[in-house]
Amino acid sequence: MSTDAGAPGRRVVLDTDLGTDVDDALALALLLGSPEVELLGVTTVYGDTDLRARATSRLLELAGVPGPGAPGGLPVRAGASAPLSGAEVWWAGHEGTLLGDLTTATTTAPAPGSAAADDAADWLAATAAAAPGAVDLLAIGPLTGVATALRRHPELARHLRSLVVMGGRWDGALTADGLLEDEHNLRSDAVAAAEVLTCGAQTLVVGLEVTQRVRLEAGDVERIAAAGPLGAALAAQVRQWWEFWDEPWGVPHDPVTALVLLEPDVLQLGPPGRVEVDGRGAVVHVPDPAGTVRVAVGVDAQRAAEAVVRRVLAGCRRSAEQERA
Secondary structure, eight states: OOSSTTOOSEEEEEEEOTTSSTHHHHHHHHHHTOTTEEEEEEEEOSSSHHHHHHHHHHHHHHHTOOOTTSTTOOOEEEOOOSOTTOOOOOOOSOTTTTSOOGGGSOOOOOOTTOOHHHHHHHHHHHHHHTSTTOEEEEEOSOSHHHHHHHHHOTTHHHHEEEEEEEOOOOSOOBOTTSOBOOOHHHHTTHHHHHHHHTSOSOEEEEOHHHHTTOOBOHHHHHHHHTSHHHHHHHHHHHHHHHHHHTOSSBOOHHHHHHHHHHOGGGEEEOOOEEEEEOTTSOEEEEEOTTOOEEEEEEEOHHHHHHHHHHHHHHHHHHHHHHHHO
8 A cells, every 4th residue: 555656765664562652653644644655564563562553553544544454455463562571561551542442443364373473573574575675664662573573584684675763772871870771662672672683684773862852842733633533633642642741742753763764864874883782772883884773863853843744744634635525
C-alpha cells in the first residue's frame, strides 16, 4: 500500500511500540502524510503487542487507509512482546484507552502454527529479501522484534537499505552516580539493542539528546486536532500524554527520527563507527571508517518541528478529504 502510488522514494516498514508515548502515533501519521513513502506494513513490539497492533489498525481506519481487514490492505502484525533481556515491561496504563473498542480493530493473523513474534520476524525478513537494498526499517521502540528477526534471519542485515533507530543517548552525559545516561528504548531490552546495533546493517540512529531539542507546542496540537478524525484522535492522545507527565508541551522523538529518511538535511549525522552497549542499554559510538552506524549529532530544531507538523497534518487530512468526498 502506498501513500501516493506515483511518488518515488522510500519503501518503509515501521516497527513500533505505538500506544504509550503518542510520538509513535504521530510518526505513523507523518509517514502517511509523506508522498515519497510507500509504507509496506507495521509490526508492533514490547508488552501487549496485540493491543498495540489493534491501536495501529484503528488509527489507519481513522486515516482512511485500508488496513488488514481489507483486500490488499496494509499489514499490521503483533510482534515480540517479552524483552530478550528479561527486563520487566514498563506499561503506562493508558494504552489504547481513547480509541474505542479495539476488539473490533483487525490485525494480520500469524501464519498457521506460528507464534506472533516469529511470524512478524519472518514477514519482516521476507519483505526485505523480496527487494534487497530497497527497504528501510524504521524502528522506534525497543529493539526486541528486530533482534528476533535477525536471530531467525541473519541475512536481514544486508538486505535492508537502511535501519533507522530512535534510541539511546550518545553525548556521554553521566548520571549523578557517574554512569552513562541511558534511554527508554534501548534500556527496555539491552540484549536486543546490543545485537541490533552490531549486526552490520547500514544504521542511522537518532538519540534522546537530539530529539529533545525539538518541541511540539499547544498551537501545533490545535492545528492537528482540526485535521479530521485522525487529527482529533492524535490530539486527544497528545493531551493525555502531556497530562501523564504534567507538561504543557512535548517532544516528537519518533517523527523527528523519521525525518532522517525524508528530510535528511534537517539532521546532522556524525561519522561512521561501531557501537558498544552495556548491560543497562547505555551506548557509546566509536568512530571507525569501517563501521556501519552513524549517529545524529545535531538538528535544525525549528525546521524539524515545522516538517513534523506539516507532514502529520498531511496524513490527518487524508481522512478529512475523504469525509468531504
